Amino acid sequence: MKGQPVSIDPQLPLPEKLPLSDTGMGIEQVIKQFKENWTPHLVGASSSHxxxxxxxxxxxxxxxxxxxxxVWDQNTQAVSGQGDVSARLEQVTIELVKELLGLxxxxxxxxxxxxxxxxxxxLGTARQWWGAQKGINIAMDGITxxxxxxxxxxxxxxxxxxxxxxxxxxxxxQVKITQGDREVMDMEDLAIKIKALDGxxxxxxxxxxxxxxxxxxDFNAINALKKTHNFWWHIDGAFGGFAACSPKYKHLVDGWQAAxxxxxxxxxxxxxxxxxxxxxxxxxxxLLSYETYRNSNAPYLGEVENGALLETMNFLNFLPENSRRFRALPAWFSLMSYGKKGYQQIVENSVERTRELSAWIEGQSKLMLVAPTRLNNICFTLRKQDDPKVEQFLYQLNKDGKVFMSPTLYRGKKAIRASFVNWQTSKEDIDFIKSALEKTLEQF
Ligand SMILES: Cc1ncc(COP(=O)(O)O)c(C=O)c1O
Structure with missing residues (x-):
């Protein structure tokens, strides 16, 4: 994606729709149309800028x-391999991700x-669990x-x-967030909220x-509560879960194994x-997942009862979708190709590059961090400017397509986010981003 703009001026007029012709224009013409009319409007979201x-x-x-x-276009469903083996590969890939994350x-x-x-x-399965604690089958009887x-x-x-x-x-x-600059659950307030539920x-x-x-x-503290309280514990690790790949950062998820x-x-x-x-x-x-997501009245989808066993499971009875893309395959290719060290390197490199840009921002007279940079995200703003100016700055920065950052709100103030998860981000990319920021700063 090098060379492709990473953001597009929102004022550019959108491409026109061509009529659907009777005979079609042929793939070569379609590629030409796509290249000329549509790709200039696409952003290089996979770029390290x-x-x-x-x-x-x-x-x-x-x-x-x-x-x-x-190319294979599988409908990934039954692990038994009847029809295809893609569901087995999905299970294997899940095992690999568990290994990588120490689960x-x-x-x-x-x-x-x-x-x-x-x-x-x-959370759908959590809902079913909650019903089971009360003797209700929510999947069958609904929520009352x-x-x-x-x-x-x-x-x-x-x-x-x-x-x-x-x-x-x-x-x-809503449980309180701790005082200070962390976005973390206040465990004392959690205890108060739990007490109010009276068991x-x-x-x-x-x-x-x-x-x-x-x-x-604090996953260890939450885990300790499990001993005395009856709750379903869900962790959203969409952003930070892969910190577990690195010996330097895996302490951050310490205790999550008990979720x-x-x-x-x-x-x-x-x-x-x-x-x-x-x-x-x-x-x-x-079995709670199975109760929640099973297809109970479609014999053509296979024998449901056996599907409840993990060894012979059919994914379509354990999650929302029925038809499913063979989504595990790109992950399997990548995990098998680069292994644990490869992912450790991606994670550690992202954090190093983040810190590099963060330190540079801190040293700028016109910029300031609004939150501490802890891992792979920077939250910053213009030192002396108001919210509308910050919006304008971000607009200008993104406008010429060299870099793309996104807006955020931190403790009620408008700010800019730069988030680093791309495997390609190098020191040169950080220099490139710095010069794009410098150029935009000249106007502010
Ligand atoms: C913590 C967290 N949870 C959930 C999501 C939603 O992820 P998705 O866009 O993959 O549905 C995001 C997206 O940024 C996230 O950061």
Whole structure:
């Protein structure tokens, strides 16, 4: 993606729609049309100069795997290998990701479109678990009760999941965030909120990597609560879960092995192409997943009862989708090609490059960090300017297509985010980004 603009002037007029011809124009003409009219409007999101949102690049091995995914065009469902063996490869890939992240054998998992759907898959099973504590089968009978969900820093996608799951985003019980500059769950306030529930079961959503400061909740402290309280513990590790790949940073996820469910994202630090998210749920909960996602009245989809066994499972009875892309293949290609050291290097390089740019920003007279840089994200702003100027600065920076950063709000103030998860980011890329910032700063 070198050379392709990484952002587009939003004022550029969009390409026109051509009429659908009777006979079609042929693939060569279509490629020409695409190149001339559409690619100038596409952003090079896999470029190492694109540091907006949290967007990984695509490793060469993942690209090859993705081509094979399309060429083979499997509908990845039954592990038994009747019809195809893609579901078995998905299971194997889940095992590899567990190995990479130091997760115990106690987890099963699968691939979905992204972290939003992973959170949905996990929280759907959590909802069924909560019903089971009350003697209700929510999948069959629906929700008639208020399900307490506690969180301090849930990502918007988890809140969206509560809406989609009928739990209700308004029913969230907000736990305080610690004082100071961390985006972390306040354990004292959590204890107060739990006490108020008077022993009732609940769901707890915690974070492994918040979007501004990449902070991690205290998983050992949460784990300790498991001994005395009855709750489903979900961790959203979409952003920071891959810190587990590095001996330098794996302490950040210490204790997460005891969670009931975990989300990580493939199209972030795993550097496989969109769309790719991964969920993990403890194997001992697999019947709850099965109750939630089973296809109960479609004999043509195969024998359902055997599908409840993990050895003969069919993914379509354990997660929301029925038809499924062979999404594990790009991840398998990449994991097998680069191994543990390869991913350790990607993670450590991302953090080093982040720190390099962060230190430079700190030394600039016109820029300042608004939050400490802890791992692989920088939150910064213009030192002396107001919110509208910050928006203008970001607009100007992105406008000429050299780099792309995204906006954020930190403690009520507008700021800019630069997030590093791309496998290709080098020292030269950081110099390039610095000079793009310098050039834009001349106008402010
Ligand atoms: C912590 C966290 N959770 C969930 C998501 C949603 O991920 P996706 O866009 O893959 O659905 C994101 C996306 O940035 C995230 O940072």
């Amino acid at each position: 694109y540091v907006g949102f949290v967007t990984g690049g695509v490793t060469p091995a993942a690209l090859a795997g993705d081509w094979f995914t399309t 115990p054998d106690a987890f099963m998992g699968g691939f979905v479109t992204g972290a939003t759907m992973s959170n949905f898959t996990c 009760a208020h399900i307490p969900v506690l969180t301090a820093t849930a990502h918007s996608s988890s809140i969206k999941c509560l809406s989609m799951l009928g739990i209700g985003s308004r029913n969230l019980i 009732a079961p609940f769901i707890l959503i915690s974070s492994a990597g918040t979007v501004n400061t990449v902070d991690f909740d 009931d469910s975990i989300t990580v994202d493939g199209h972030k630090w795993l550097n496989v192409p969109y769309d790719s998210g991964i969920f993990f749920i403890r194997k001992r909960h697999h």
